[in-house]
Structure formats: structure tokens, C-alpha cells
Amino acid sequence: MPLYLLPLFPLIGFVLLICFGRAFRGALGGVIGSVAVAASFVVALLLVLNLSGPTHEVLWTWLPNMAQNSNLKVGLYLDRLSAMMCLIITGIGTLIHIYSISYMRGDRRYTRFFAFLNFFVAMMLILVLADSYPLMFVGWEGVGMASYLLIGFWYSGRNSEQSAGALREASDQEGVANSNAARKAFIMNRVGDLGFMLGMFLMYKAYGTLVIPELMQQGEALAQAGRSVIELxxxxxxxxxxxxxxxxxxxxxxxDAMAGPTPVSALIHAATMVTAGVYLISRTHFLYDLAPGASLWVAWVGGxxxxxxxxSALNQYDIKKILAYSTVSQLGYMFMAVGLHSYTAGLFHLLTHAFFKALLFLAAGAVIHALHEQQDVREMGGLHRRMPFAHLxxxxxxxxxxGIPIWSGFFSKDSILTSAYEQNLPLYLIGLLVALLTAFYMGRWYFLVWRGEYRGHAHPHESDAVINAPLGVLAALATLGGFLNIPGFLGGSQALSRWLSAAVPFEAHELAISTEWGLTIAAVAAGVLGLLGAFLLYRRQAITDVPLRELSRNSLYLDQLYDTVFNRPARGIAGGLDLMDRGVDGTVQGIGENVGAVGHVFTFWQSGFVRSYAxxxxxxxxxxxxxxxxxxxGGLG
Known part of the structure; x- marks a missing residue:
């Protein structure tokens, strides 16, 4: 089965929905978008079941005669790493599409939303299937563009069709905030893209190729480029x-990317775009294994x-923003793992995170939907009675x-902490502290939303089957997904890690069983203590504001720092240039007006009347x- 079918189906869905959207009224547009991604999931599943080794398909020549008569061809490459990513992207993507059929019902741009979702999935598949870094960069930029369109999807607000003054004003303010969030994501990603391009340029200079399989085949010969060049x-x-x-x-x-509709938050924050950085480093493991300095930077950035x-998540009030900062934190875990060369541990957590974070975002969306767009957790509470399925x-x-046994995060987080303990004790302590804080802020999220008495003013209700079905599937995966990779000291064979070892290095832990048990008990204790602390504060009715209140609520003032260092000087420079431009325009306009005034005098004779001319x-x-x-x-005189 050809690999190009994977991105082709969602691309066809995108073209149909964006070009002929008016022909697909009502839920039909959502069904077409969902079927397109589901078809890619079936293809991915069949390819994985028949995957005996890496598959490399060259489609056409892209950049001929780059150097030394070599060609850069457009090709797709499927090994066990990209296969796992394809299953995550298409599987979770299908569930999110189905969920969106009901969630986005009534939106005036319903069909276009599914077109953008299809485009996003197609670009993400191109990113993970690319056989070269330039083609990966095409997918990289494609998901960046799609995320811009989806984060700012409600650029005119959710109530844009309302004519009432107060509703219209609130909608306009929301639209401005959404547009700003989309621009912020787009611009900050361009900063990172510069680094990606410089890395590609240097790689081509050093090795003369950007084709991933060719680079992997060079093996130890890659080190001939020199340690400093590889590190850079x-x-x-x-x-x-x-x-x-x-x-x-x-x-x-x-x-801020959670400004988009909730399905977008689930798609971006859980299983696709934000994991692209982890995928890039794991895919380039053959270079990072030769660059211990850069790898240490990866690990510390992650920690x-x-x-x-x-x-930052401790004192947030927005039900989705708590989860968004949680995503930042969990991605840090993944970076810490791959930076310590524990690639399979990081990828295992990427998989389980896709399950439970997509579940949490979509459950939050069900709450928002039931509360008529209310997102403040202080206006919630007691929803376990009114929404029992969403609560479970x-x-x-x-x-x-x-990280509570037997749920999936227990297995994947424990694997990362064990790797950190083995290689870098300070990072292990940071990871253990983060595990404690994670359980605490998620306990706070749970108690504020689901327990106690209802504090809001809406009339919450359980969601329909179209929303609940994906939630049920994700809950099962979040509960049982960890059994794919049971560690050896618990009697397992680390099946997923060994399966992935054909694509990325697998480093087995060399610790005594008693030590591994101790580390596991410590990780579980951190999770239990975090949840217990949240419960005790909830019982004391002191869970709304917890320690580090202002520091946490303002996200350590990082946005304010950037505003002071970058935004204000940029606005000042722009204001000065604007004044200068206005001055130049005024001067030029004045010269033109003076010249025109002279000509204007002669227009009195150009009246069009023959008598005047006579x-x-x-x-x-x-x-x-x-x-x-x-x-x-005078001459006569």
C-alpha cells in the first residue's frame, strides 16, 4: 500500500471542503472531514501491521543538481517511529473530528473548520513521513499555518451573529484576543523556524545531503564533521x-493557543503539533548521540x-489554560527524556500524553459546552451530579x-524519572517535584470543576453521544495504554520500547530491582501527596488560591518580561518611523499641492464653453x- 495515501485522504477532504463548502451543508461537512482522517487511520493501521522494515518511497525529483550531480527527491519514509506517530495523529485526529461534529454544530463557518482540521492533519503527516529535512520543513510550516488558522478561527468572536450591543462588544473583544493569540503563535514559531533552517544549512554543508535515510546510513562516519560542528x-x-x-x-x-475552539486545543496540545519538536530530536538521534553538550541542553530545557x-498551572482559573500549562510541563518531561538519550521513554510518554491530554481537553470542552461557554472554574463545581459520564x-x-497506578501516565512518567535518576540527579529531583505539582494542580482542577456545590448560573447537562463516544475511547486508552510498555521489574517486557528500538536507540535501565521499586514508590507517593494536598485544601475551602498565587497566575511574569524587552521598544521604534513617514508624506504632499495650485489657475480657462474660448x-x-x-x-519716436 503506497505511503502517499496517508496525507492524500485529508488533503482531498481539505480541497473538497474549502472549494465546495456550500455543497456540504449541516453535519455533512463534518462527516466528510472525519471520514477522510479515518481513512488515513485505516491505511496507517494496515501499514503498521505489515511493516517488516523501513519503507522508503521516492515520489519525484524536487531540487535537481543540488551539488555534485546529486538530486533532492520528494520521498516518504516509514519506520516504527514514524508509524507510531501516524497512528497517533490519525487515531486521535479521527476522534477529535467526530467530537467536533457535535461540538461545532451551529457555527457559521462549520465546514471551513473541518477543512482547516483536515489540512492540519495532512501537514502533520507530511512532517512525520518526510524522508528529508526540507520536506519535513514543508510539513513543519504547514502545521504552523494551519495552527494560525485554527487558533484564530473565532477571529470575530463566537457571538458574531448577535446584534445586541453588549453581546456584540464582548464578541469583538474576544475576537481581538483570539486574533492576537494566533499571531503570537505564528510569530514565535518563526523564531524557532530560523533555528531549524540554520541547522539544515549547516548539515548540508557538513554532509552534502539532507536525506534522513542517507544520513543514518553513514553511522560513525558522521563524526568526521567534527564535534563542534555537530554540537552547533x-x-x-x-x-x-x-x-x-x-x-x-x-x-x-x-x-494562549487555547483561544481556539476546544477541539483545536486537543489536537494541537495533545497529539500533534506540539510533539513535533520531540519527534525532530528523536528522528535526529544519530546526531544528538554524537553531541553530548547539545543533548544536555535539551534535557535541561525540558526540565x-x-x-x-x-x-504556572497552580493558580489559573481558566479550565483550558490549566491544561495548556500542563501541556507545557509534560512536553518538558519528554524533552528531558530525549535529552538524556532515553528516546523510547520520551516517545512512550508522548503516546500516553496523547491519550490523557486529549481526553482532558475534550472533557473540558464538554463542560464549556454544557455551561454555555463558561470557562472560569470558580463558576463551576458539583458537576459530577449533572454530568456523570464526563465526570468519570x-x-x-x-x-x-x-501517575497513579494502573493508569497510563504511571508507566510512562516512571520510565522518564528512572532514566533521570540514572543519569542526572538534579534533573530527577526536578522531575519528582514536577510530578508532585502536577498531581496537585490537576487535583485542584478536578475538585473545582466536579466536586462541591454548583457555583454557576447556567443549567449544565450531559453531552450527546457524538461527544461522549470519543471521550469513552480516550478514557479507555488513558487507563490501559500504559500496559503497552510494562517495565521489566514489574514482570513486563517493555514491548513498546523494544518495538521502537528498530528506529531509535533503546537503553535498558541498569539499576537494581530494589532501586527501581524505590523510585516507583517515590513517584507514586508524589502523585498521591499532590492529590491529597488538593483534597485537604478543598475541604478547607482554600483551593481557589494556593501558594505562589501572583507568581503562578502571571506565569512567572515571562510575558511581561517579553513585553518590556521586545514589544515596548518595537512599538516605540514603529511609532517613530510612523511619525517620520507622516512627515515625509506631509512634505511630499505639500510640494504636490503647490505645484497643483499653479496648474489650478489655468483650469479657469478650461471651461468647455466655446464663447469663453472665443x-x-x-x-x-x-x-x-x-x-x-x-x-x-517707440521705434518711430
Whole structure:
């Protein structure tokens, strides 16, 4: 089965929906978009079941005669790493599409929303299937463009069709905020893209090729480029990964990206775009294995970002923003793992995170939908009685992300912490602290939303089957997904890690069983203590504001810092240039007006009346005759 079918189906869906959207009224547009992604999921599943080794398909020549008569061809490459990513993208993407059929019902641009979702999935598939870095960059930029369209989808607000003054004003304000969030994501990602491009340029200079299979085949010969050159190109690629995955210091766009519709938040924050940085580093493991300095940078960026995201999530009030900062933190875990060369551990957490974070976002969307767009957790509470199904699946997501046995996050997070303990004790301690904070802020999220008495003013209700069905599937995956990779000391064979080892290195832990048990108990204790702390504060009715209140609510003032250092000087320079431009325009306009004034005098004679022209000719003749007469009289005298 050809690989190009994977991105082809969602691309066809995109073309149909964006070009002939008016022909697909009502839910039909959502059905077509969902079927397109579901078809890609079936193709991915069949390819994985028949995958005996890497498959490389060359489609056509792209850049001929790049150097030394070599050609850069457009090709797709499927190994076990890209196969896992394709299953995640198409599987989770299908569930989110189905969920959106009901969630987006009534939106005036319903069909266009599914067109953008299809385009996003297609570009993400091109990114992970690319056989070369330039083609990966095409997908990289494609998902950046799609995320811009989806984050700012409600650029005119959700109530744009309302005519009432107050509603219209609120809608306009929301639209401005959404547009700003989309621009912020687009611009900050361009900063990271510069690093990706510089890394590609340096790689081509060093090796003469950008085709991934060719680079992997060189093996130890890659080291001939020199340690400093390899470190530099890996650091450049890290900048690109930081931008796309919202890591420090380019992290502030990711929490604001939840301005888009909730299905967009689930798609971007859970399983696709934000994991592209983790995929890039894992795909380029053959270089990072030769660059210990750059790898250490990856690990520390991940560790510090995990801590930053956890602290920022502690005192947020927006039901989705808490989850958005949680995504920042969990991505930090993944970066920490791949930076320590524990690629399979990082990819395992990428998989389980796709399950439980998509579940949590979609459950939050069900709450928002039921509360008529209310997103403040202080206006919620007691929803377990009114939305019992959404409550149960949300509880599964909270237990999974908190690392409680038997839920999936327990297995994947424990694997990362064990790797960190083995290689870098300070990072292990940071990871353990983040596990405690994660359980605490997710416990706070759970108790504020689901327990106690209802504090809002809407009339919440359970969602329909179209929304609940994807939630049920994701809850099952979040609960049981960890059993794909049971560690050896628990009697498992680490099946997923060994399966992935054909594509990325697999480093088995060399610790005593008693030590592994101790580390597991410590990780579980951190999760239990975090949830217990949230419960005790909830019982004392002191859970709305917790320690580090202002620091957390303002996300360690990182946005304010950027505004002071970059935005204000830029606005000042722009204002000065604007004044200068206005001055130049005024000068040029004044010159033009003066010249025009002279010409304007002569327009009095251009009246279009023949009598006026005759009188003018007569007067002119009189003047000339008079002049010559005076001159003749002067000559006689």
C-alpha cells in the first residue's frame, strides 16, 4: 500500500471542503472531514501491521543538481517511529473530528473548520513521513499555518451573529484576543523556524545531503564533521524544536493557543503539533548521540520548562489554560527524556500524553459546552451530579496524568524519572517535584470543576453521544495504554520500547530491582501527596488560591518580561518611523499641492464653453496687437 495515501485522504477532504463548502451543508461537512482522517487511520493501521522494515518511497525529483550531480527527491519514509506517530495523529485526529461534529454544530463557518482540521492533519503527516529535512520543513510550516488558522478561527468572536450591543462588544473583544493569540503563535514559531533552517544549512554543508535515510546510513562516519560542528547543528535544531513544542524561552504562545475552539486545543496540545519538536530530536538521534553538550541542553530545557509549566498551572482559573500549562510541563518531561538519550521513554510518554491530554481537553470542552461557554472554574463545581459520564472520564484523565497506578501516565512518567535518576540527579529531583505539582494542580482542577456545590448560573447537562463516544475511547486508552510498555521489574517486557528500538536507540535501565521499586514508590507517593494536598485544601475551602498565587497566575511574569524587552521598544521604534513617514508624506504632499495650485489657475480657462474660448482668443489678439503697436510707436519716436 503506497505511503502517499496517508496525507492524500485529508488533503482531498481539505480541497473538497474549502472549494465546495456550500455543497456540504449541516453535519455533512463534518462527516466528510472525519471520514477522510479515518481513512488515513485505516491505511496507517494496515501499514503498521505489515511493516517488516523501513519503507522508503521516492515520489519525484524536487531540487535537481543540488551539488555534485546529486538530486533532492520528494520521498516518504516509514519506520516504527514514524508509524507510531501516524497512528497517533490519525487515531486521535479521527476522534477529535467526530467530537467536533457535535461540538461545532451551529457555527457559521462549520465546514471551513473541518477543512482547516483536515489540512492540519495532512501537514502533520507530511512532517512525520518526510524522508528529508526540507520536506519535513514543508510539513513543519504547514502545521504552523494551519495552527494560525485554527487558533484564530473565532477571529470575530463566537457571538458574531448577535446584534445586541453588549453581546456584540464582548464578541469583538474576544475576537481581538483570539486574533492576537494566533499571531503570537505564528510569530514565535518563526523564531524557532530560523533555528531549524540554520541547522539544515549547516548539515548540508557538513554532509552534502539532507536525506534522513542517507544520513543514518553513514553511522560513525558522521563524526568526521567534527564535534563542534555537530554540537552547533544540534543546537540550531533544538531552537526549532523549542519553538514548535513551546519550551523555554519560546513557551508563551502555547498557553494562549487555547483561544481556539476546544477541539483545536486537543489536537494541537495533545497529539500533534506540539510533539513535533520531540519527534525532530528523536528522528535526529544519530546526531544528538554524537553531541553530548547539545543533548544536555535539551534535557535541561525540558526540565526547567516542566517546572515552569507546573508552577504556572497552580493558580489559573481558566479550565483550558490549566491544561495548556500542563501541556507545557509534560512536553518538558519528554524533552528531558530525549535529552538524556532515553528516546523510547520520551516517545512512550508522548503516546500516553496523547491519550490523557486529549481526553482532558475534550472533557473540558464538554463542560464549556454544557455551561454555555463558561470557562472560569470558580463558576463551576458539583458537576459530577449533572454530568456523570464526563465526570468519570475526567477522573480517569486526572489519575493518568498524576501517575497513579494502573493508569497510563504511571508507566510512562516512571520510565522518564528512572532514566533521570540514572543519569542526572538534579534533573530527577526536578522531575519528582514536577510530578508532585502536577498531581496537585490537576487535583485542584478536578475538585473545582466536579466536586462541591454548583457555583454557576447556567443549567449544565450531559453531552450527546457524538461527544461522549470519543471521550469513552480516550478514557479507555488513558487507563490501559500504559500496559503497552510494562517495565521489566514489574514482570513486563517493555514491548513498546523494544518495538521502537528498530528506529531509535533503546537503553535498558541498569539499576537494581530494589532501586527501581524505590523510585516507583517515590513517584507514586508524589502523585498521591499532590492529590491529597488538593483534597485537604478543598475541604478547607482554600483551593481557589494556593501558594505562589501572583507568581503562578502571571506565569512567572515571562510575558511581561517579553513585553518590556521586545514589544515596548518595537512599538516605540514603529511609532517613530510612523511619525517620520507622516512627515515625509506631509512634505511630499505639500510640494504636490503647490505645484497643483499653479496648474489650478489655468483650469479657469478650461471651461468647455466655446464663447469663453472665443473671448480668450480675442483678448489675446488685442494684447498682441497692442504690444506690437506700442513697440512700433517707440521705434518711430
Amino acid at each position: 547543528m544540534c543546537l540550531f535544531l533544538l531552537v526549532g524544536a523549542i519553538g514548535k513544542s513551546g519550551q523555554l524561552p519560546l513557551t508563551t504562545w502555547l498557553p 526547567l520548562t516542566a517546572l515552569y509549566g507546573a508552577i 472520564v475526567s477522573l480517569a484523565g486526572v489519575l493518568a496524568i498524576s 473671448v480668450s482668443m480675442l483678448l489675446g489678439t488685442v494684447v498682441l496687437v497692442g504690444y506690437w503697436a506700442v513697440k512700433a510707436l
